Amino acid sequence: MHFTRPRDLVVAGLVALAFVYVAFKFAYGSMPRLPTLAGATLIVLAVIEALLAFSIRARIRQRRVTSALAVVRAVALAKASSMLGALMLGAWLGVLAALLPRVGDLAAATGDVRSALVGTPSAIVLIAAGLWLEYCCRTPEGGDRKHDDHPTG
Template sequence: MHFTRPRDLLVAGLVALALVYLLFQFAYDSIPRLPTFAGVTLLVLAVVEAVLAYVLRSRIRSGRVIQPVAVARAVALAKASSILGALMVGAWLAAFAYVVPRGAELTAAAEDLPSSIVGVLCGAALIAAAMWLEYCCRTPSDGDQDRPPGATG
């Protein structure tokens, strides 16, 4: 498995943006109002992954034994979460791009604007936490400056 590349996230985000924007073009008048805090679930996932990253990083740097399968699972979680975050940022950006120009003429669009902002920010937080978790799962190199003396990797 390869670590996540930024271009993979960019492609996923752009595909989601295009598809959701088209969906809004054709069906915005028939969908219900977007819940303001719908994107907060992404923030909860981001916090969980940030805590996991911190724990794994401290264990790896202290030289404690960690099961390789646990690290592999954490990398798989991080990779899946970063792609999910990119898809959701793209979707919420599409919502934002659709409702901003229509906010003055449609009450529903003005009410959906906070939802899109919260969604974009929480999706970006998930991407950041997932990328940090993935980074923390790497084996420290010999030139790593902030490893304690005597730690093995």
């Protein structure tokens, strides 16, 4: 397994942005309104992951890791969270790109733009927390082979 590459996150975000932009551009009238605090749930996940990251980092530095499987699970969670954050960032940016020009014309667009303005920074924070957790799961001796993406078999 390799650590999360920025290009993977960028590609996921761009795919989500394109999909959501097209959906909101052509089918906005048939969609339900977005809850204003929908994106805030990502902040809750980010806080939990940040706390987990500090805990794992301390245990790895003090060599008190009792279960390597727990660290592997944390890495999997970190990778999934950063990917979710990238997808949601793209989605919220797609909402903004589709609706900002229509705010003056559609009353519903104003509320949905507010939702996107809450969701966008929340997604960025989740990406950061996921990448931080992944970083904290690395071994302190530099055993992560910074310049090699492929594990040896």
